[in-house]
Amino acid sequence: MQRHFEEELEKLKEKLVLMGELVEGMIAKATLAVNQQDPSTKESLYQQEERVNLIQIEIDELGISLIALQQPAATDLRFITSAMKINNDLERMADQAVNISQHIVQATEIFPQEIFNMLDMISQKAQAMVKDSLKAFLKKDLALAQTVLKRDDEVDDLKDNICLWLISYMKENPEKIAGSIDLLIVSRNLERIADHATNIAEDVIYMVAGKDIRHHILEKQ
Amino acid sequence: MQRHFEEELEKLKEKLVLMGELVEGMIAKATLAVNQQDPSTKESLYQQEERVNLIQIEIDELGISLIALQQPAATDLRFITSAMKINNDLERMADQAVNISQHIVQATEIFPQEIFNMLDMISQKAQAMVKDSLKAFLKKDLALAQTVLKRDDEVDDLKDNICLWLISYMKENPEKIAGSIDLLIVSRNLERIADHATNIAEDVIYMVAGKDIRHHILEKQ
Numbered sequence: 001m002q003r004h005f006e007e008e009l010e011k012l013k014e015k016l017v018l019m020g021e022l023v024e025g026m027i028a029k030a031t032l033a034v035n036q037q038d039p040s041t042k043e044s045l046y047q048q049e050e051r052v053n054l055i056q057i058e059i060d061e062l063g064i065s066l067i068a069l070q071q072p073a074a075t076d077l078r079f080i081t082s083a084m085k086i087n088n089d090l091e092r093m094a095d096q097a098v099n100i101s102q103h104i105v106q107a108t109e110i111f112p113q114e115i116f117n118m119l120d121m122i123s124q125k126a127q128a129m130v131k132d133s134l135k136a137f138l139k140k141d142l143a144l145a146q147t148v149l150k151r152d153d154e155v156d157d158l159k160d161n162i163c164l165w166l167i168s169y170m171k172e173n174p175e176k177i178a179g180s181i182d183l184l185i186v187s188r189n190l191e192r193i194a195d196h197a198t199n200i201a202e203d204v205i206y207m208v209a210g211k212d213i214r215h216h217i218l219e220k221q
Numbered sequence: 222m223q224r225h226f227e228e229e230l231e232k233l234k235e236k237l238v239l240m241g242e243l244v245e246g247m248i249a250k251a252t253l254a255v256n257q258q259d260p261s262t263k264e265s266l267y268q269q270e271e272r273v274n275l276i277q278i279e280i281d282e283l284g285i286s287l288i289a290l291q292q293p294a295a296t297d298l299r300f301i302t303s304a305m306k307i308n309n310d311l312e313r314m315a316d317q318a319v320n321i322s323q324h325i326v327q328a329t330e331i332f333p334q335e336i337f338n339m340l341d342m343i344s345q346k347a348q349a350m351v352k353d354s355l356k357a358f359l360k361k362d363l364a365l366a367q368t369v370l371k372r373d374d375e376v377d378d379l380k381d382n383i384c385l386w387l388i389s390y391m392k393e394n395p396e397k398i399a400g401s402i403d404l405l406i407v408s409r410n411l412e413r414i415a416d417h418a419t420n421i422a423e424d425v426i427y428m429v430a431g432k433d434i435r436h437h438i439l440e441k442q
Contacts, residue, residue, distance in 0.1 A: 060427075067288060068298055074289055081285060081305060088306060088420075163402065170391065170398050177391050177398075181384065184402065188409065199309075206281075 005070045012062050012083055013138055019055045019090045020134040022048060024127050026097035027193060031123035034100060034186050035116045037107040045101045052094040059087040082207045086137060089196040093130065096189045096196075103182040103189075111176070115165060115183055122158045122190045125151060129197035136204045145208070148201035155194040162187040226291045233283050233304055234359055240276045240311045241355040243269060245348050247318035248414060252344035255321060255407050256337045258328040266322045273315040280308040303428045307358060310417040314351065317410045317417075324403040324410075332397070336386060336404055343379045343411045346372060350418035357425045366429070369422035376415040383408040 026048050033041040063084045066072065072080060105111065129148050136145040166180045173180075247269050254262040284305040287293065293301060326332065350369050357365040387401045394401075 057427075064295075064298060064302060067302075068295055071292055074285075077285060077289055081288075081302065084302060085306065085309060088309065092420075167399050167402060171395050174392050174395050178388050181388060181405070184405075185409075188406075199313075206278075 005066070005072065005076075008062065008066050008070070009076070009080075012059065012066065012080070015055055015059050015062065016083060016086065016090070016134065017138070019052060019059070019087070020130060022052055022055070023090050023093045023097070024130050026052075026094055027100075027123060027127050027130070027190075030097040030100040031120060031190070034104055034183075035120060037105055037109075039101070039104045039106075042098075042101045042104075045098050049094045049098050052091055056087055056091040060084060063087075078207050082137065082203045085203055086134070086200050089200050090130075090134075093193045093196050096193050100186050100189045103185045105179040105182050109176065109179045111179065111183070112169075115162070115169070118158065118162050118165065119183065119186055119190065122155060122162070122187060122194075125155050125158070126190050126194040126197065129155070129194050129201075133197040133200035133204070136201060137207075140204070140208050142205060142208045145201040145204040148197055149205075152194055152198040155191055159187050159191040226287070226293065226297075229283065229287050229291070230297070230301075233280065233287065233301070236276055236280050236283065237304060237307065237311070237355065238359070240273060240280070240308070241351060243273055243276070244311050244314045244318070245351055247273075247315055248321075248344060248348050248351070248411075251318040251321040252341060252411070255325055255404075256341060258326055258330075260322070260325045260327075263319075263322040263325075266319050270315045270319050273312055277308055277312040281305055284308075299428050303358065303424045306424055307355070307421050310421050311351075311355075314414045314417050317414050321407050321410045324406045326400040326403050330397065330400045332400065332404070333390075336383070336390070339379065339383050339386065340404065340407055340411065343376060343383070343408060343415075346376050346379070347411050347415040347418065350376070350415050350422075354418040354421035354425065357422060358428075361425070361429050363426060363429045366422040366425040369418055370426075373415055373419040376412055380408050380412040 026045055029041055030045060033039070063080050066080055067077065129151055132144055133148045135141065136148065163184060166184050170177050170180045247266055250262055251266060254260070284301050287301055288298065350372055353365055354369045356362065357369065384405060387405050391398050391401045
């Protein structure tokens with residue numbers, strides 16, 4: 001029974017890792033498509049999202065059956081219910097990646113490279129936060145989870161800078177307002193992905209350190 | 222044991238209802254503040270968000286202890302794990318309401334009433350979706366959950382109309398670009414609240430009808 005439980009728990013972790021890798025890949029692909037102003041990747045992102053949706057259901061089912069059949073001890077129970085929440089966050093990141101691909105500016109519209117570089121920077125940070133929040137969960141690494149929370153502030157600053165940059169660009173280039181709005185939406189989708197990673201990190205802190213410390217950390221932000 | 226379980230389950234439901242009411246109130250308050258261009262409500266929204274955060278932790282704790290101590294049957298187990306997911310969605314709606322209050326346009330900037338009316342309409346629809354998705358969950362009402370999914374399309378259309386309206390307004394009034402971006406962000410926060418309600422409705426469908434039907438419905442969208 002115990003050995004079977006460990007095996008099933010291992011399967012749950014592997015599925016989460018797979019889902020995390022898929023989602024990271026989707027964010028990278030969507031960002032590249034924005035930078036290269038290439039709308040052709042939209043279709044493959046839809047297909048990957050379908051795959052993520054299927055894995056989400058598998059993880060939920062595995063979590064439920066682990067709890068129902070194995071009646072895990074309190075620590076394992078918290079791990080499994082956290083995994084099911086994290087599962088949700090990862091699936092919503094995949095949604096955001098698809099949403100990004102719906103706001104690719106047409107190749108005929110020329111924008112300064114600077115804005116694409118800023119978007120790339122926020123995307124890189126978000127991807128690293130996804131990777132590290134998941135790693136913190138699997139290794140129950142409180143310190144790593146806390147670095148994710150800190151990095152969310154950097155992402156927020158970047159998002160604000162992009163917004164200010166775009167506002168001033170739109171004022172000078174009113175014919176580029178529609179394209180600028182697309183890029184603004186992309187930046188907010190990326191920031192939202194970082195938010196989901198932050199939610200995962202908060203779940204880790206809650207799981208490892210208990211509610212009081214979690215609340216303390218949240219208040220300090 | 223059974224009676225105690227029913228009582229605790231009732232407590233869980235009551236806390237979710239309370240949280241739903243608080244969140245609905247926060248959305249209404251934030252929207253009113255946007256319409257009246259009144260930044261003074263920001264503080265009270267922060268306080269309500271703190272309260273929502275505390276209830277979120279209480280619901281999570283109650284869910285975990287119900288599962289750990291009472292070892293519920295499969296149906297109850299699915300209900301409790303769904304409640305814990307819905308709990309997350311409600312808390313993030315509260316975040317969105319706070320975010321809305323950070324994008325209130327200064328009272329000195331005059332915008333046509335039309336845009337505020339559109340924002341109010343999207344807000345009303347989102348609030349009704351929150352109420353109905355939660356009701357569908359508590360009553361395990363599949364039909365009601367499905368109406369929430371349908372209404373999400375209406376909200377998306379409204380959001381797109383607001384975006385188009387604002388783009389054309391900005392082109393004609395470049396001095397209003399910064400304020401217009403704030404209103405755009407508000408509309409997207411409201412749309413995101415509706416998305417969370419849709420996620421709750423999807424959880425209900427998943428819980429009541431099982432994974433195959435849920436997937437079928439999702440694919441049809």
